[in-house]
Amino acid sequence: MVQLLKVHGSQNQFFILDQTELKTKLNQEELVALTKQITDPAKGLLDGADGVLVIDHSDHDGTLGSMQVINTDGSIASMCGNGLRTVSRYLSDKYHQNSFKVETMDSDLAVHRETSLAPGVPTFSVEISPVTFNKESLPFDNLDGDTLIDREVPAFTKGLKFTAIAVPNPHLISFVSEEVMNSDVLGKLGKELNQPNPYFTDGVNVSFAQILDHNQLFVRTYERGVGFTNACGTGMSATSLAFCLNHPEVSDFEETISVYNPGGMVKTRVHDDDGSYHIDLIGNATFTHKVEIPETDLHANQLQHAEITDTGEQKDYLNFVNDLKQQEA
Numbered sequence: 001m002v003q004l005l006k007v008h009g010s011q012n013q014f015f016i017l018d019q020t021e022l023k024t025k026l027n028q029e030e031l032v033a034l035t036k037q038i039t040d041p042a043k044g045l046l047d048g049a050d051g052v053l054v055i056d057h058s059d060h061d062g063t064l065g066s067m068q069v070i071n072t073d074g075s076i077a078s079m080c081g082n083g084l085r086t087v088s089r090y091l092s093d094k095y096h097q098n099s100f101k102v103e104t105m106d107s108d109l110a111v112h113r114e115t116s117l118a119p120g121v122p123t124f125s126v127e128i129s130p131v132t133f134n135k136e137s138l139p140f141d142n143l144d145g146d147t148l149i150d151r152e153v154p155a156f157t158k159g160l161k162f163t164a165i166a167v168p169n170p171h172l173i174s175f176v177s178e179e180v181m182n183s184d185v186l187g188k189l190g191k192e193l194n195q196p197n198p199y200f201t202d203g204v205n206v207s208f209a210q211i212l213d214h215n216q217l218f219v220r221t222y223e224r225g226v227g228f229t230n231a232c233g234t235g236m237s238a239t240s241l242a243f244c245l246n247h248p249e250v251s252d253f254e255e256t257i258s259v260y261n262p263g264g265m266v267k268t269r270v271h272d273d274d275g276s277y278h279i280d281l282i283g284n285a286t287f288t289h290k291v292e293i294p295e296t297d298l299h300a301n302q303l304q305h306a307e308i309t310d311t312g313e314q315k316d317y318l319n320f321v322n323d324l325k326q327q328e329a
């Protein structure tokens with residue numbers, strides 16, 4: 001039997017598969033097929049998820065393992081902030097270390113265990129970097145200029161300003177009113193830019209943000225390869241950077257920013273090292289279920305013999321979210 005975990009960061013949900021625990025690792029084709037099946041709300045397990053996080057060995061200095069991110073549609077993402085927190089907890093528990101690095105597609109990122117956000121809510125801080133703005137790294141095309149920072153793009157939506165940032169996965173961000181946040185604009189734009197289109201040929205994660213107060217945001221994201229999610233960690237990190245750059249009167253580099261999202265709340269801290277940026281993303285790493293499954297079934301993409309155990313952790317997470325709502329009221 002092999003153990004998978006169902007996990008979430010701000011209720012952005014994933015299954016974790018540790019390839020190092022298998023007799024025979026799943027090949028890339030098997031991983032993609034498993035992801036499409038297990039994350040499907042109808043055909044998968046536990047109402048599906050937003051992707052699969054695949055852990056493997058890493059031989060890089062200071063790392064305890066590597067993480068590959070597979071979106072629910074089978075596309076591969078270079079990074080996942082909420083996912084990295086849960087992978088960090090998994091590796092931290094497995095190797096009894098609280099501060100280390102995790103190899104991701106583009107870089108080895110520093111992570112560490114943090115003081116819990118609330119009782120029973122394990123919390124991790126992860127580094128979000130490298131950060132770039134140039135059109136080649138996102139990539140984008142057919143928009144004026146080599147970067148897109150706080151500019152109107154009428155082809156996207158009239159009257160809104162957009163900022164494009166790679167962290168290193170691609171994000172398009174707009175600061176909007178409450179009315180626009182509650183409209184169907186984000187859903188329509190997210191869908192348009194994640195089907196064949198002349199602007200973001202590889203698709204893009206689209207986030208709308210509302211400024212709530214000094215160093216306080218609400219962010220909602222339509223994710224590439226997934227659709228609407230409860231939260232997107234890299235999206236909230238990129239949005240925090242756009243907040244510091246575009247709205248300096250209500251935000252501070254190096255200070256804690258509270259980022260509320262439909263799945264809860266995270267904290268970010270944006271660092272400016274002489275124009276080179278990186279972000280700390282701090283939030284929950286919750287394991288909701290353990291899934292035991294025969295290894296042969298995993299290779300054959302058959303899920304009917306999976307045995308599921310509830311960890312009981314979600315109760316504490318929901319208490320944390322309820323406390324946030326009470327503080328708001």
Ligand SMILES: N[C@@H](CCC[C@H](N)C(=O)O)C(=O)O
Nearest residue numbers: 077080081082169232233234
């Ligand atoms: N939910 C993630 C981002 C996952 C990848 C994204 N959909 C992409 O394709 O870039 C996060 O928490 O960062």
